[in-house]
Amino acid sequence: MSKIEELKVKYPGATAWAFGDSPEMADELAGLVIIGKKTASCGSLSSFKNEEESPTIGGYSIILNGQGEPVCVIRTISLRIVRFCDVGEDLARKEGEGDLSLTYWREEHKGFFSREGSYQEDMELVAEEFELVDAV
Template sequence: MSLSLEQLVNKYPEARVWAFGDSAALADSLVTLVIAGKKVASCGSLQSWKDDEEKPEPGGYSIVLDGASQPRCVIRTTGLFLTRFDRVTAEMAMLEGEDDLSLESWRREHQRFFQHTGTFHPEMELVFETFQLVEVI
């Protein structure tokens, strides 16, 4: 039986509720990677992290939505650290589980994303988050 968003919020009362990416298609793609166990990390600009009212914190839960704003899984943050776009390593890119897992594809797709949001700079600071899958909805 699938739990509703309301039931999940009751089960995880402190959880953040959000979707990956900047489009419904990307949200669907990335949450599918999380559920498959291929995506165990994500990153965002330090500025957007500062602007976010609900920040991830180690040990905190997130209810991850798909592109239709339906809950698909629950993850738990295992770590956060600060880095720069130009200092992301191949290992970090692989943890994000996207595309062909290479640093080159990571840079290309993340540059596209950050340019779309108007925040890209090669030396921009990023908050890199690692997480574990807790529950599939």
């Protein structure tokens, strides 16, 4: 049984996925979760709707590194819709990236959503807050 399968037994209903759009980003963001700096994430509402398995409040996610290996398990504690232009300092800080500022968050996420092909200033995002449950 693989480590992911073992974790799915321990955390029934858990999904397995990686942050970001590159192996390097997956490694970096998973590391921020493990040290407690990253407690939130967001994605475009359009991507969220098209996922086979989306996060649910109270649900578990097995976070993978850039090589597809599990590094930790998180539990979703909050989901909400927010427009890109309405994201505030609080969410930017909870995302745990860069200097934790809203300016940094906007620049990096504009690039991310542009690469995804979904960026618009008023686009809707699904903001997820989570807690670290297990570092594996």
